[in-house]
Amino acid sequence: MRIAQVTGFLGSGKTSFLTKLAKELTDRGNKVAVIVNDVGHINVDQKIMSSHGLTVKEVAGGCICCEVQGTFTTTIMNLHLSHKPDIVLVEPSGVAIPWGLKQAVAEASKNSGLDIVHSPIVTFVDCSSIEEQMIFVGRLISTQIIEADAVMMNKTDICTEEEIERCLEIIEKVHPGAVIMKGSAVTGQGMKEMADMIMNARSERYDEAVHEGLFKEQYGGRK
Numbered sequence: 001m002r003i004a005q006v007t008g009f010l011g012s013g014k015t016s017f018l019t020k021l022a023k024e025l026t027d028r029g030n031k032v033a034v035i036v037n038d039v040g041h042i043n044v045d046q047k048i049m050s051s052h053g054l055t056v057k058e059v060a061g062g063c064i065c066c067e068v069q070g071t072f073t074t075t076i077m078n079l080h081l082s083h084k085p086d087i088v089l090v091e092p093s094g095v096a097i098p099w100g101l102k103q104a105v106a107e108a109s110k111n112s113g114l115d116i117v118h119s120p121i122v123t124f125v126d127c128s129s130i131e132e133q134m135i136f137v138g139r140l141i142s143t144q145i146i147e148a149d150a151v152m153m154n155k156t157d158i159c160t161e162e163e164i165e166r167c168l169e170i171i172e173k174v175h176p177g178a179v180i181m182k183g184s185a186v187t188g189q190g191m192k193e194m195a196d197m198i199m200n201a202r203s204e205r206y207d208e209a210v211h212e213g214l215f216k217e218q219y220g221g222r223k
Contacts, residue, residue, distance in 0.1 A: 001080060002087045002117045003105050004198045008124030009133060009141050010094035013154040015045045016185040017124065018091055019052050024195045025087055033085035035059055035075060037092050045091060055083055073108040080114055087119075087198060095140065098123065098147040102203070118203045120149035122194060124183075127153045127167045134170060142174045149203050150179040152194065157184040 006021075008014050015036075022032045033055040036045045049056045057075050079085055092101055098121045109116040123144045126133065133141055145151055151171050156164055164182070171180055183190030 001085060001114060002119050002198065003076075003090060003108075004087060004119035005090045005092070005098060005101050005105075005121045006124065007092055007096060007098050007101075007121065007144055007148070008094065008152075008154075009126070009137060009144065011129070012094070012124040012126045013185060014091055014094075014124045015048050017152075017154060017183060017191075018089055019049060019054070020185055020188070021191060021194060021198075022049075022054050022089060023052070024191050025089075025198065028195065028199070030086040030199070031083065033057065033079050033083055033088045035072075035079075035088060035090045037090075037096070055079075055085070072104045073111045076108045076114065076116070077112045080112070089198075097140075097143050102147075119198045120179075120201050120203050121147065122150045122152050122181075122197070123148035124152045124154045125167065125171065126155055127159045127164060127182075128155050130167050130170055145171060145174045145178065148175070148178070149201075150181060150197065151175065152181050152183045152190060154183045154185075154190075156182045156189060157186045 006014055006018055018034070022034060025032050034049050035057050036049060037059045046056050046058050057079060059071055059075055076088065079088060090101065102118065102121065105116060105118050108114070125141065125145070130141070153164065153167050153171070159167070168180065171178060181190045181193055183194070
């Protein structure tokens with residue numbers, strides 16, 4: 001079973017893209033499930049996903065990355081027993097960081113006994129408003145970009161060439177050498193490319209010692 005994490009700040013267009021991505025993966029013969037997590041009281045993402053006929057499991061209790069590893073393990077195990085999906089798409093809260101969920105996936109694999117492959121982590125950024133967002137929540141977005149295996153410049157259909165180039169510059173400055181894709185849920189740009197990545201590539205397995213070291217190097221230790 002593959003787990004694919006799709007992260008990104010609020011409004012980056014993850015849900016719209018993810019809905020069509022799930023259909024692309026299903027059309028290729030995969031059984032797909034979706035886990036959504038929202039820090040709000042009403043999970044709009046879940047309603048959108050369910051309305052498109054996707055199997056959705058909502059993980060409650062706050063941020064999936066830092067509070068609910070046990071619940072995440074249970075959810076993964078229940079999905080396996082009830083649906084046996086080939087691919088599980090995980091959309092954390094918009095304020096979540098990839099490092100925490102990668103730890104949760106490792107815990108789920110260890111505690112459930114399932115053979116879980118972690119597909120590359122993809123962080124979505126809103127190509128049309130990243131400059132403004134970097135002013136107000138730059139630390140969070142930078143963290144999401146740094147900890148991703150690939151970055152999706154989303155909403156390119158409403159952007160000028162100048163905005164796309166500026167977005168590319170920001171991402172490359174934050175994470176030099178990052179794998180960068182251009183995407184749009186409206187036009188379908190980047191859909192097949194991302195599906196290929198999820199099906200065939202993998203993220204490095206979580207290693208606590210290695211990731212603790214990287215965390216301290218980037219952020220100066222944990223509180």
